[in-house]
Amino acid sequence: MSDSKQAAQSYQEKMVRQREEGKSLMNDVEIHRGDVILDLGCGTGELSAYLAELVGQDGRVVAVDPDVKRLQVARESHGEVKNLAFHEGSSSNFPRMGSETYDIVFANYVFQRIQDKEEAFKNMFRSLKPAGKIALSYGDHFLSGFQKIYRGLQNSEMIELMLSKLYFERRSKIEGMYPLQTSRGIRWPKLQQVIKMSKSKDVAKSYQHVSLFQREHGQKLIDDVEIHRGHVILDLGCGTGELSAYLSELVGQDGRVVAVDPDSYRVEVARESHGEVKNLAFHEGSSANFPGMGSETYDIVFSNFVFHWIQDKEEAFKNMFRSLKPAGKIVLSYGDRLPSFVDKFYRQLQNSESMERMLSKRWYERRANMEEMCSAAGLDIIKSVDVKMDDFEFESVESMCSYFWATNQGRFVSELATRDKVSRFCAQYTSGENSKPLTVYTDEGDYYCVLIAAKP
Numbered sequence: 283m284s285d286s287k288q289a290a291q292s293y294q295e296k297m298v299r300q301r302e303e304g305k306s307l308m309n310d311v312e313i314h315r316g317d318v319i320l321d322l323g324c325g326t327g328e329l330s331a332y333l334a335e336l337v338g339q340d341g342r343v344v345a346v347d348p349d350v351k352r353l354q355v356a357r358e359s360h361g362e363v364k365n366l367a368f369h370e371g372s373s374s375n376f377p378r379m380g381s382e383t384y385d386i387v388f389a390n391y392v393f394q395r396i397q398d399k400e401e402a403f404k405n406m407f408r409s410l411k412p413a414g415k416i417a418l419s420y421g422d423h424f425l426s427g428f429q430k431i432y433r434g435l436q437n438s439e440m441i442e443l444m445l446s447k448l449y450f451e452r453r454s455k456i457e458g459m460y461p462l463q464t465s466r467g468i469r470w471p472k473l474q475q476v477i478k479m480s481k482s483k484d485v486a487k488s489y490q491h492v493s494l495f496q497r498e499h500g501q502k503l504i505d506d507v508e509i510h511r512g513h514v515i516l517d518l519g520c521g522t523g524e525l526s527a528y529l530s531e532l533v534g535q536d537g538r539v540v541a542v543d544p545d546s547y548r549v550e551v552a553r554e555s556h557g558e559v560k561n562l563a564f565h566e567g568s569s570a571n572f573p574g575m576g577s578e579t580y581d582i583v584f585s586n587f588v589f590h591w592i593q594d595k596e597e598a599f600k601n602m603f604r605s606l607k608p609a610g611k612i613v614l615s616y617g618d619r620l621p622s623f624v625d626k627f628y629r630q631l632q633n634s635e636s637m638e639r640m641l642s643k644r645w646y647e648r649r650a651n652m653e654e655m656c657s658a659a660g661l662d663i664i665k666s667v668d669v670k671m672d673d674f675e676f677e678s679v680e681s682m683c684s685y686f687w688a689t690n691q692g693r694f695v696s697e698l699a700t701r702d703k704v705s706r707f708c709a710q711y712t713s714g715e716n717s718k719p720l721t722v723y724t725d726e727g728d729y730y731c732v733l734i735a736a737k738p
């Protein structure tokens with residue numbers, strides 16, 4: 283039946299309404315040029331082609347469907363679109379599954395056809411970039427209008443067969459399956475529903491508000507090195523740019539600061555907050571790719587609490603070395619292990635899966651190894667020390683949770699941090715749930731590291 287190419291073609295013609303609704307769903311999720319999108323259950327690919335237009339040549343769309351006939355029609359109709367690729371696949375098997383590749387997973391009228399929805403949610407989650415979004419429309423029950431039409435046109439055997447391929451699940455249950463921080467259900471007219479992940483930019487904005495610890499200690503670190511007017515500084519992993527702006531004041535109008543971060547939302551927030559500063563430019567980039575890399579441009583490479591997020595540290599050291607002027611310096615703060623109070627917080631308030639997800643993006647390296655890599659890159663170490671961590675102060679329980687949410691770029695799952703668990707944590711490790719400020723006690727042995735080194 284639906285396996286024939288003819289059925290696929292007639293599907294292409296009849297799905298006009300679904301397509302229109304799919305377009306409104308797209309409008310609802312802010313698609314940016316450059317986005318990488320998975321169109322799950324793409325059918326004959328009309329919406330995939332539309333998505334490909336929206337993301338432009340810098341972006342791309344990966345479109346999958348288990349129905350090979352529909353894919354054949356899709357390829358015939360849209361095969362020439364350069365930034366669009368069709369693949370046979372499903373919610374349990376699609377390109378780059380589990381590799382944090384996609385900005386958006388889009389699935390229009392697909393979920394009622396997926397039997398194992400929990401697995402589908404997990405796979406989508408594992409495949410989204412941090413703060414990526416899913417945009418779904420689905421039926422959560424069999425519409426009575428359709429029932430009447432089916433009854434009029436089909437016999438009970440056919441109806442049974444059709445229904446056996448539909449797995450309706452109520453919206454409240456679907457919402458409960460989504461392992462994200464702030465999922466929001468929006469009821470649409472008719473049977474459409476959308477679930478959105480917390481807006482990625484919200485996570486970045488929240489980082490800007492809660493990153494006091496990073497800012498205070500970053501400022502101390504800056505004040506610890508001699509920064510001259512006229513200096514050219516790279517702020518590697520600049521986050522939302524508060525310290526970059528401070529550095530740009532110190533170097534004055536004759537100097538300049540180049541600030542890079544791989545998180546495009548943080549860069550966007552940084553530009554909105556400090557875009558008017560003349561001697562400061564923000565770029566999306568990383569330790570493997572930044573302006574002036576390899577060209578002896580910088581007097582200082584400053585990188586505050588970033589190195590434990592960098593996987594290939596040897597490469598990072600080499601790139602910094604090649605980019606420093608002779609006698610230029612690197613100035614780093616980093617964690618060489620997970621502080622034990624943070625470990626306790628995660629263990630008590632998260633589950634093993636979310637912990638694994640959070641920790642999978644941190645690459646702690648012991649101080650001795652960091653020193654070795656630094657020297658191997660050709661830098662002379664001036665200072666390499668542990669700095670004891672003082673107790674953390676938060677305005678309230680909520681701001682404590684926001685801190686862990688935002689600093690983990692949205693991977694901390696707030697829903698898992700239930701009232702009971704928070705109360706238990708507060709009773710054991712803080713000045714008390716209702717105290718203001720709320721002091722979270724660090725452990726005696728909690729510290730972070732500072733490394734300052736110079737190019738000969």
Ligand SMILES: C[S@@+](CC[C@H](N)C(=O)[O-])C[C@H]1O[C@@H](n2cnc3c(N)ncnc32)[C@H](O)[C@@H]1O
Nearest residue numbers: 496500519520521545568569586587588591592
């Ligand atoms: C704890 S934040 C610190 C941000 C800022 N330096 C501050 O002190 O507020 C760590 C930052 O490192 C960035 N980052 C992660 N991997 C990176 C890489 N390979 N190169 C440069 N920055 C990276 C993250 O996007 C994040 O904004």
